Amino acid sequence: MPKERESRDLFPGALELMILQTLYRKPMHGYALAQYIKAVSDELLQIEEGSLYPALQRMLKAGWLESERGMSARNRPVRVFRVTVAGAKRLEAEMSSFEKMFAGIQRVLGAETA
Amino acid sequence: MPNGPSGMHRLGNSGRVGAAMRWFGMFSRRRRYEELAESMREHIGEKVDELVSEGMPREEAEFAARREFGNVTRIEERSREVWQWPRVESLWADAKYALRQMKRSPGFAATVIGTLAVGIGAAAAMFTVVDHVLLKPVPYYDAARLLSMRESDGSASASFVPWLDVGQWLKESRSFQEIAFSTTLGRQDFLEGATAATHVNGEQVTANLFETLGAQPELGRGFLPETPSFAPGKNTGTIVLSDAVWRSEFGGDRSILGKVVRINETPYTVIGVMPPGFRYPADAFSNRSAQVWVALQLGPSDAQRTDRPPQYQVIGRLRRGATLHSAQAEMATIQKLVAAQYSDPDDRRDHSEVVLERYGNSLVDADVRKALLALLAASGVLWLIAGLNVTNLLLARGTARQREMAMRGALGASRRRVMQQMMVEGLVLSGPAALLGTGLALGSVKLLAHELSQRLPLPVPATPDGRILLALLGMTVISALMSTAWPALLALRAPIEPALRQGGLQAGTGRGQHRMRAMLVAVEVAMSLTLLVACGLLLRTIYTLRHVALGYRTDHIIVADLSIPSFRYAGKNMLQMLYMPMLGRVQQQHGVQAAGLMNEVPLGNTFNILLGLRMDEGSSSSGAKPGASITAMLKPVTPDIQRVFGFRMLAGRYFDAEDTPTSEPVVVVNPAFAREYAPNRSNPASILGMTMWHLQENKPLHIVGILERERQKSVAEESQPEVQVCLCQITPASSFYPIAEGIAMDLAVRTERPTEEMVPELRDILRQASPELAGANITTMDQIVEDSYGSQQLAAHLLEIFGGSALLLCVAGLYGLLAYVVTQRTREMGVRIALGAPRGNLLWLILRQAGAMLLTGVAAGVGLAWASARLVRGFLYGVQAHDGWTLACAAALLFLSGMLAAYLPARRAASVDPMEALRAE
Incomplete structure (x- = not known):
């Protein structure tokens, strides 16, 4: 049986965020x-x-x-995914919260090295 | 893989899917799935195109793209799950699949379900009874601290306690928070109503009894605190009613408090009504719930120890922190002082020890307890057999499905997913089994209720206990789950490839697995044999019991058990006023051949009178024992009772019309009496003509007849010495009169007419004779005999069921296993035949395999049966616990049925068509 590997290298929501951001610019398959x-x-x-596919299905849902x-x-001819209005709002919200979190993390990491 | 590269170019025809479609959820799901599949195909197609444009050959590119993408099915499945209620839906799918499986092999499903149901049903029914009788605490507050307190001489039997002893306990013991005691109110208690009096159980109790039991009246109050005294006290003349009496006699009237009721013509003021279900003593046999309690007042006879003082039932509540053990130690010390106050050495010995026992335990006698535990063990064994059987069947099927498991694995099913599916299958099988088992338990508890009520002091519930049922169901479901999951696990661990290989080794032929399954069958056989042997022993016991010559007829006799309202006949002659007119009317009834009275019919065990008498010294002839003291059962009868029961005489005569109050007083004795007391032991008839003191002053009793040997108290026991005396000769002047005529009497009627026709007529006559008698318990003599088999009958019936089920399960298990083995070895059989093996050899091959399992099981079972025979010894009559015949017969029965079950698959193995077998697969 093929060994199954979950994507553990990203924090929760990161994949969705990147997908939203990418598709917001341009719908893609x-x-x-x-x-x-x-x-x-x-x-990287x-x-x-x-x-990817389960994530796409989740976001479609x-x-x-x-x-x-x-x-x-x-x-x-392919099926392309496009961000909806709700998706755009979501992206906005996620981005700001992500930025806050990211800033926080950076400060903590910076403090440690200082 | 389902789709070739060409499939990737196929376009979906679903078109644009609007956001609105989302809301349709479930309904548009199929379209969602299609789109998903398309997206993934497009993905791979795009990748392939890219690789090709980079110069890779298309075939290689396709392969590379696929490899990079990973397991398409799996990804698709996981993506689809987004749209599902993941758990529920996959469970539902599994359940549907399991149901389809069941439909495909209904025989298998029926076997599994039936087997589990039998196991659950039997065990739940027995657990219910045992739990109720043995485990459930009596219905009092913190009942574990309630101890019954009795005295004994150190032997197994213990007796109630006279006041002076209890008084000393009260003063000196520190282990008890309260000690209360009680005794019955009268010989028969009748609560007088407007028209008739009702038979109730009256109890005189100390003022602290309710407090000791931790109970409080529902209505009104209990007795005022006071210590037992010889003078009338605060509670004299007051009465507390049970809820049942309050409702049935006073219609639940709340204004009953303060009213006066009469019991046996004594007036009492009602001060309280106890809550529903409250009983004390809890073992009151007749009229179980109709109880009343009055305050106990000590009498002059309580003030001494020498001349048979009244004895009381004592119950104590342990102080918190005290244990049964510590109380026992303390009481042993106190009792030394108590016993020392008995001057007579025999008396001193009789009171030398205190027996403390949890009150709940004291209600069930040791025999019944043992019987129930043995039966419980038997039902547990049956449950185990059922469980093993199902495990074996599921294991066999599990190995047969190894390929299916391998296929699922190959298609990308995760191990957890397959396990889940198998467990759902287990649930689908055990669910209906659980329902069916519950039904069986309900039915069997109902069926057993009558027999149980003959044996048990407590009412048996009509339904199995919910918690027990739940526990059993839980265990069964878990066992079913395990036996389905295990083979799945084995299958999943096995490498996929060989299982899938065409024509590869057929699954399930692993030596270890086969040996384990054979062992399961052997264990099953061994346990079944144990049950069968126990069943056989009980059947022989019942057979022997049924063929014991009782010494009287039992057919066509109706018996009414009468409680005599003697308070109505104070100062009157009950024979003249009550019995003779009643008998006269019964005899005139159409179809009545004879009717008679007897204080207790044989085997009735309703009310017996023990008589202590002395042989008249003057009458003794050679070799007699002048002045010997005699202990015998006294049975007052009317002469016609002989015609009812067909008593035959060994010598002399029975009573007749010539015996009158004024004629010479005579008695008839039984052979046991004659053997014991005849002057010439070898000639019982020599007792005829002897006399005994005294029924009436200066009128010695003459022995005029000896009955033939009869069974008196139980079919299995020899009779005790018995003296029958004509009712008409016990006049009110006699000291026997109140006991012999005034407490209880059985009316026995011989009639050719059907019982149900006679009973209403009899009740009419009884009502006319005295309204209180109308509610008498009326049954037939045949039923009394039947009931007297008691625990043997019960045990036999149950073991018939258990043993029969075990045999069936065993045979089914063996058949199921061999049938699978044969199916799995079809190819091998084909090859053997093709190579020239005679078909007889193949038959023999399978039968030998079955024989080995059976013999192993039987050998182990013989040992097990031998060891466990001890458990049933107490039930047996006329057969030894280690009865070789029974053992041999049970073993033979099991072996032969097993071989029969093996013959069918064996014949199928022998009739394999080599062409068919080799072509298969």
Whole structure:
């Protein structure tokens, strides 16, 4: 049986946040999304398909995303995901809370080294 | 993998999915799934295209893309779960799957469910009874601290206690918070109503009894605190009613307080009503709940120890912190001083020890307790057998499904998921079994209620206890879960590949597993044999009991057990006023051949009179024991009772019309009496003509007849010496009169007419004779005999059920196992036949396997039965606990049924068509 690995390298909500942010800029399909995050993060972040698809389904269910027909980079007709109004609001809220948290973490880490 | 690369290009036809569709949730789920699958296919397709454009050959690219993506099914499944109520839905799917499985092999499902149901039902029924009788504390506050206090001479029997002894305990003991005592009010107590009087159980109690028991009246008050005294006190003339009496006699009228009621013509003022369900003593047999309590006042006879002082039932509440053990030690010290005050050495010995026992325990006699525990053990064994059987069946099926498990694993099912599915299957099987078992338990408790009520001092509940049922169900469900999960676990741990390989080794032939299953069958056989042997012993006991010559007829006799309202006949002759007119009317009834009275019919165990007499010295002839003291049962009868029961005479005559109050007083004795007291032991008839002192002043009793041997108190016991005397010769002047005629009497009627027809007519006559008699307990002599088999009958019935079920389960288990083994070895059989093995050999091969399991089981079972026979010894009559025949028969029965069960699969193995078998799979 293939060993199953959960994405544990991200904190909860991070994957969703990145997906929202990415798709907010431009609706994409799954593969392009994964490739984009990988490329933008200089291959530091690799989204596993095993995490990506359940996450997409969760967000579809929550109403943050919707899917529509579109074209891939290679001109294949594909299903692309687009951020809804609710999704955009969510992104905004998440971003500000994420920034606060991130600032907090940085201060703590900075204090330790100081 | 279901989809080739070409599938990836297929486009969904679902079009744009609006956000609104979200709200349809469940309904649009199929479309969601399709979209999901498409997205994933597109994903892989895109990747492939990219790799191809980078110059990789398409085939290689497809492979690489897939490898990178991972387990499609698994990811798809996990993504789908987002849309589900994950747990519930997968559980539901599993349940549906399990139901389909059940439908596919209904025989298997029925066997498992039936087996579990039998196990649960039997155990729940027995647990209910045992819990109720043995474990449940008596219904008093903190009942564990209530001790019954009795005296004994150090032997097993203990007796109630005279006042002077209790008084000393009260003064000197420190272990008890309260000590209360009581005695019955009268011989028969009748509460007088407007038209008739009702039979109640009156008890004289000390003022602190209710406090000792931790009970308070529901209405009004209890007795005022006072110490037992010889003079009338604050509580004299007051009475507390039980709830049952209050409701049935006074319609639950709350204004009853302060009113005067009469018991046996004595007036009492009602001061309180106890709460529903309160009883004391808790073992009051007749009219169980109809109780009344009055304050006890000591009398002159309580002030001495020498001339048979009244004896009291004593109950003490342990002080907090005191234990049964510490109380025992203290009482032993005190009792030395108490015993020293008895001048007679015999008396001193009789009062030498104090017996303390938890009050709850004192209510059930040791025999019944042992019987119940033995039966409980038996039902537990049955439950175990059922459990083993099901485990074995599920194991066998589990191994047969190894392939299925492997396939699921290969398709990406996680181990947890498969376990969950198997456990749901276990639940689906054990759920109906639990329901069915509950039904069985309900039914059997109801069926047993009558027999139990003959044996047990407490009312048996009509329904099994909820907690017990729940516990059993829990255990059963857990065991079912374990026996389904275990094979699944084994299957999952096994490597997938060999199980899936076409034509590979067939599953489940692992030596270890097979040996374990064979062992389970052997254990089952051994336990079943134990039950069968116990059942066999009981059946032989019942058979022997039924063939004991009773010495009288029991057919066509109706018996009414009368409590005599003697208070109505004070100063009158009850024979003239009550008995003769009543008998006369009964005899005139159509279809009545004979009717007679007897204080207690044989085996009735209602009311017996023990007589201490002395042989008349003057009458003794050679070899007699002049002046010998005689202890015998005294049975006052009317002459016609002989025609009712068909008593036969060994020598001499029975009573007849010539015996009158004025004629010479005569008695008839039984052979046990003659053997004991005849001047010439070898010739019992030599007792005829002897005389005994004295029924009436200066009128010696002449022995005129010896009855044939009869069974008096129980079918299994030899009779005690018995003296029958004609009722008409016991006149009010005689000192026997109040006891012989005024307490209880059985009316026995011989009639050819059906009982149900006769009973209302009899009740009419009884009511006319005295309104109090109308409620008499009326039954048939056959029923009395039947009831007298008592615990044996009960044990036999239960063990028949347990033993029969065990045998069935065993046979079913063996059959099930072999049937599976044969199915699994079909190929092997085919090969053997193809290679020229005679079919007889194959038959023999399977039978030998069954025989080995059976023999192992039987051998172990013989040992087990031998060891456990001790438990049933107390029930046996006319057969030894280690009865070789019974053991051999039970073993043979089990072995033969087992072999029969094995024959069917064996024949199937032998008739395998090699072509078919080798082609299969």
